[in-house]
Amino acid sequence: xxxxxxxxxxxxxxxxxxxxxxxxxxxxxxxxxxxxxxxxxxxxxxxxxxxxxxxxxxxxxxxxxxxxxxxxxxxxxxxxxxxxxxxxxxxxxxxxxxxxxxxxxxxxxxxxxxxxxxxxxxxxxxxxxxxxxxxxxxxxxxxxxxxxxxxxxxxxxxxxxxxxxxxxxxxxxxxxxxxxxxxxxxxxxxxxxxx
Numbered sequence: 001x002x003x004x005x006x007x008x009x010x011x012x013x014x015x016x017x018x019x020x021x022x023x024x025x026x027x028x029x030x031x032x033x034x035x036x037x038x039x040x041x042x043x044x045x046x047x048x049x050x051x052x053x054x055x056x057x058x059x060x061x062x063x064x065x066x067x068x069x070x071x072x073x074x075x076x077x078x079x080x081x082x083x084x085x086x087x088x089x090x091x092x093x094x095x096x097x098x099x100x101x102x103x104x105x106x107x108x109x110x111x112x113x114x115x116x117x118x119x120x121x122x123x124x125x126x127x128x129x130x131x132x133x134x135x136x137x138x139x140x141x142x143x144x145x146x147x148x149x150x151x152x153x154x155x156x157x158x159x160x161x162x163x164x165x166x167x168x169x170x171x172x173x174x175x176x177x178x179x180x181x182x183x184x185x186x187x188x189x190x191x192x193x194x195x
Contacts, residue, residue, distance in 0.1 A: 008132065035127065055147045071096070072097070081100065
């Protein structure tokens with residue numbers, strides 16, 4: 001089972017890049033040095049999935065500016081991804097590359113394949129620049145993704161990643177934290193019971 005802090009399973013897969021209307025083979029490890037957000041969804045030509053892509057696309061440039069690359073992944077081929085991108089009013093506006101997981105290998109390795117073995121469950125994984133998993137979320141297939149939360153979680157993880165911790169101190173992101181706010185600088189002995 002995938003866990004926080006472990007190295008994300010590497011993979012190589014054909015990917016449809018809608019911005020250039022081309023298919024390229026990518027490797028996850030080629031993106032070391034960048035944050036990677038893998039958004040898993042059950043399938044092309046489905047209803048909530050199109051809203052996920054549209055919502056993520058609404059903040060796509062903000063993620064890119066902060067050094068993150070978003071990829072969509074489902075158990076569809078790149079040809080299905082292209083057809084969906086060409087025909088869906090929502091998806092046709094997207095620049096988010098769509099990964100082919102027709103063999104279900106990626107969904108299986110990441111723990112997102114449903115119990116029947118048919119499709120990926122709706123969810124998300126955030127991987128840091130060193131290739132370590134820092135965030136995992138999986139939820140009901142009828143529940144669309146909350147991009148404000150995803151962006152806030154990503155920015156919080158970025159602060160944790162980039163903030164050096166002094167001796168005996170811990171950097172932490174409190175509940176309801178907003179990007180731009182200061183993180184908590186906790187003295188792990190002195191601050192016990194004070195928050």
